[in-house]
Amino acid sequence: MRWSEAFIPTLRDAPADAEAVSHVLLIRGGFIRQVAAGSYTILPLGQRVRLKVAGIIREEMNAIGGQEMMPPTLHPAEVWRKSGRYDLMGDNLFKLEDRKGAELVLGMTEEELFALTALELSSYRDLPQIWYQMHTKFRDEPRPKSGLLRVREFTMKDSYTLDIDRAGLDAGFEKHRGAYQRIFSRMGLDAVGVEASSGAMGGSESVEFMVRSDAGEDRIVTCANCDYRANVERATSAVAAVEDGEREDLGRFPTPGLRTIKALAEALPETAAPDRQIKTLVYLLDGEQVLVLLRGDHNLQEQKLLDATAAVEARAATVEEIRELLGADPGSLGAVEVDGLKIVADEALRGRFNLVTGANEDDWHRSGVDVERDITVSHWADLREVTSGEPCPMCGGTLDLWKGIEVGHIFKLGTKYSETFGVYVQDEKGDSHPIIMGSYGIGVERGMAAVVETSHDEKGIVWPVSVAPYEVVITVVRPDDPATIEAAEGLYAQLGESGIEALFDDREERPGVKFADAELIGIPYRVVVGPRGVADAMVEMTTRRGLATEEVPLGDVVGALSELVAAQRYGI
RNA sequence: CGGGCUGUGGCGCAGCUUGGUAGCGCGCUUGCUUUGGGAGCAAGAGGCCGUCGGUUCGAAUCCGACCAGCCCGACCA
Helix, strand or coil: CEHHHCCCCCCCCCCCCCCCHHHHHHHHCCCEEEEECCEEEECHHHHHHHHHHHHHHHHHHHHCCCEECCCCCEEEHHHHHHHCHHHHCHHHCEEEECCCCCEEEECCCCHHHHHHHHHHCCEHHHCCEEEEEEEEEECCCCCCECHHHECCEEEEEEEEEEECCHHHHHHHHHHHHHHHHHHHHHCCCCEEEEECCCHHHCCCCEEEEEEECCCCCEEEEEECCCCCEEECCCCCCCCCCCCCCCCCCCEEEECCCCCCHHHHHHHCCCCCCHHHEEEEEEEEECCEEEEEEEECCCCECHHHHHHHHCCCCEEECCHHHHHHHHCCCCCCCCCCCCCCCEEEEEHHHCCCCCEEEECCCCCEEEEEECHHHHCCCCEEECCECCCCCCECCCCCCEEEEEEEEEEEEEEEEECHHHHHHCCEEECCCCCEEECEEEEEEEEHHHHHHHHHHHCEECCEECCCHHHCCCCEEEEECCCCCHHHHHHHHHHHHHHHHCCCCEEEECCCCCHHHHHHHHHHHCCCEEEEECHHHHCCCEEEEEECCCCCEEEEEHHHHHHHHHHHHHHHHCCC
16 A cells, blocks of 8 residues: 555644553554544544454454354344343443334344354254454443443454253353464454453353553552462452450440541550441342441452342442431441341351441440341352452462453353253154253454554554564555656565565655654555665565664565565564 | 533644634655665645534634543443
């Protein structure tokens, strides 16, 4: 492509509302333009990257036996009603009506449609199957942000495994885990698989692939010593036991003005240290009022609460609601002698006694609380959020907490969709079984943005060859000089014949502009052809990563580039 | 949905306090000079000042409502 004929609208200044590095660089480099919140036009340069990412995903999916197909994006609402997700997904699902008034939704994922397609299967001999598709998904995100990292319309590769038994699901899951590692590594992403919560998708085991970045929205816990990795929504740690001393009787004592765990602990350091207190929270789980109990120095991880109770929505109760329910304000709440309410307690409180908690009367607390003797716990669960520096639950090593971008997620779904859609096959004995499904997703444009987040410098993007929009840029210094342009044209033609994707910067711009643009858009290799070198049949070759430059004879440069590019085109 | 901020040529901004002619830098067009790290000079083009309503002789500016975008929190590839 000749740059003089290309549409590559680079900007010197970033738009004021772009903040994430990938957002700024993709806009400045002329890869994308924003249309509305979470809605972007992918420009020619961006589309070239997108197609390369999609190509890598497709190759790896096909390599594990995936079969690509294309279900519609416009779905009848009844399908989503049948799975229960029409309501479960709430406002995130785009809903519309056709001219006859029939209700439709825009697909945000395709479990339902693939389950419908799977109705064609009738025998275990048809299994296993790996089906996938890669096209537009719609999600009415409450808050699109950070350029391509979180949008309302995006391309997702989603695949589905269909198996007769658990072992088949496990095998399909492991195939995907391997394929995903290869996909991300080929894109130049250092993605790690972490244990995750399955959330609204349903299912049991799930692994998220995370790329370390401060632009990420997830928090990940990893062990410095072993390979324990988990999303904070799931992570646990080894909690040291607390010595509770002598078991005492339940008591009651005034605590005027002491409304926080910290204040109470400071007033009574001997008996009410934070780890000797019970923190009582009031939550509404799908509208039901529930008491949530944690150790005083622990914080609630809401996703764990949702997972433990199979609830869909959790919110903290308001002060008014709490007052009406328990007769006291936050700061004096407790679960002792509370009847008729569901009480969910964190495992760290199991077996504890001689504790302090609120008395459900302002400015009064209880002492000598024995959790199992004095509180009617209806459900024990791991609810606390792990913090940085705690001991690893596997090996006792130190846990590290970092932010990550979720570039992929794989789930063991089980039989939820096959049962509701009636997808059964017969085994060799003629018995009927629901198909066991797995579901696996990768966000294509988010993957692009993640590459930029983790591979750039102060000059701009540094694309790996495997996903770069062009492999080489030829920067012509003084295109008006006949000998120079002739040499450059010759080089451009030779690169084309060698199958190298070259961007030919023949624009009548000053050299500084061309260098800056080439660096901004991140082309992996740059060849500078100018009158200075052409006289001696020499050109300059610069590697974008690190910007190291060497002089190369004009006659050798195609060979050198072919070797370099060929070695990296596939990705590591 | 709660909180904070912002809407003025393609991009970045000033003007608004104290109402009266819409301005600067970059980019764009033309010409000349220049040409190895974002050139210089000259002449130009380009703006319903987010929308609607109100106040006023007069509104980018004051008032109100709405809309849009960004950022921080609850959701997800």
